[in-house]
Amino acid sequence: MNDQLKTNKNTPVDGYDMEKDELNIEQYIQPRRYQSKFWTWLILGVIFVLLAVVYKVWILDNVIPPDEVAAMMKVFDINSHWVEGEKIDTPDFKGILLVPEISFRVRNIGKRNLHYVNILGVFWLLNKPDSLGQSMFTAFRDPVRPGGESGTIRLRCEHGYRATSKKAFAQNKKDWLSTRVKILVKCGTSTYADLAEYFISRRIDGIPLEIKVIDAPASQINQMLDDGKKQEKKNSENPENQENKENQEKQ
Numbered sequence: 001m002n003d004q005l006k007t008n009k010n011t012p013v014d015g016y017d018m019e020k021d022e023l024n025i026e027q028y029i030q031p032r033r034y035q036s037k038f039w040t041w042l043i044l045g046v047i048f049v050l051l052a053v054v055y056k057v058w059i060l061d062n063v064i065p066p067d068e069v070a071a072m073m074k075v076f077d078i079n080s081h082w083v084e085g086e087k088i089d090t091p092d093f094k095g096i097l098l099v100p101e102i103s104f105r106v107r108n109i110g111k112r113n114l115h116y117v118n119i120l121g122v123f124w125l126l127n128k129p130d131s132l133g134q135s136m137f138t139a140f141r142d143p144v145r146p147g148g149e150s151g152t153i154r155l156r157c158e159h160g161y162r163a164t165s166k167k168a169f170a171q172n173k174k175d176w177l178s179t180r181v182k183i184l185v186k187c188g189t190s191t192y193a194d195l196a197e198y199f200i201s202r203r204i205d206g207i208p209l210e211i212k213v214i215d216a217p218a219s220q221i222n223q224m225l226d227d228g229k230k231q232e233k234k235n236s237e238n239p240e241n242q243e244n245k246e247n248q249e250k251q
Contacts, residue, residue: 066186066193069117072110073185075196077152079103080181081203085160098169099160100132100179100200106139106150113143114150118186121155123200126178133159155181166204176202 064072085099100123108114117139123132135155144150161176163169169176179200184192 063188063190064112066190068110069114069185069187070193070195072108072112072114073117073195074107074109075104075183076107077103077105078198080198080200081205082160082200083156083205084166085156085158088162093162095162095164095168096166097160098163098166098204099157100181101154101156102181102198102200103152103154105152106144108144108146108148108150111146113145114140115143116140116187118192119153119155119195120184120186120192121157122182122184123157123159124180124182126180128177132179133157155183157181166207170204170207173202178202 080100080102082098083101085097088095088097102121106114119137119139121135121137123134125132135157137153137155139150139153161169180197181200182197183195185195186192
């Protein structure tokens with residue numbers, strides 16, 4: 001009888017298919033083998049969500065609109081001059097490059113921290129349509145709290161005048177055009193907003209000539225430029241005024 005049982009162990013009984021049953025069990029057990037992958041992807045998903053929340057709270061929510069950034073910044077301790085940018089040594093010219101530079105500090109007069117603000121300085125020569133050059137500076141890597149003050153910020157143009165030396169340029173400055181700088185600011189990926197606009201003083205670093213910086217809104221500076229042009233035109237049209245001016249300078 002035992003032999004009979006052994007013989008009939010794997011034979012179907014009343015339509016029962018052992019191989020099909022084993023296949024169904026295999027399909028039931030198979031997903032359990034991939035449980036480790038499921039938990040791995042679940043953990044990675046949670047980490048991604050947490051990083052997204054941190055990015056929003058610490059980066060996106062701290063981005064300040066450009067106009068608000070400009071309104072929070074009070075520029076003070078302004079100084080400007082011309083400095084030696086680089087030495088020039090070419091077959092046709094040997095000398096230096098004099099470039100305009102402005103330095104200043106910023107006081108936070110707003111109600112939020114100033115943090116990672118991009119400052120752009122665009123330099124212009126008087127009566128020239130194209131800019132002379134630019135300078136960019138990322139300020140406030142350490143947040144400046146409301147009422148706090150920054151360190152010195154320097155913006156130096158990359159282009160300027162060629163001269164054999166500082167002293168030689170100072171002695172032959174008839175073609176030295178007045179220069180102004182427009183300062184713009186932005187936070188994050190926003191657009192730039194106007195902060196201030198200044199004239200660069202005609203002073204060469206190490207050679208005191210004229211120490212003067214005009215701290216005024218852009219509209220006032222443009223009005224001053226227009227008034228200067230009108231006065232120059234008036235003097236050129238009236239030789240007597242020019243002659244009287246030269247006599248006063250001689251006296």
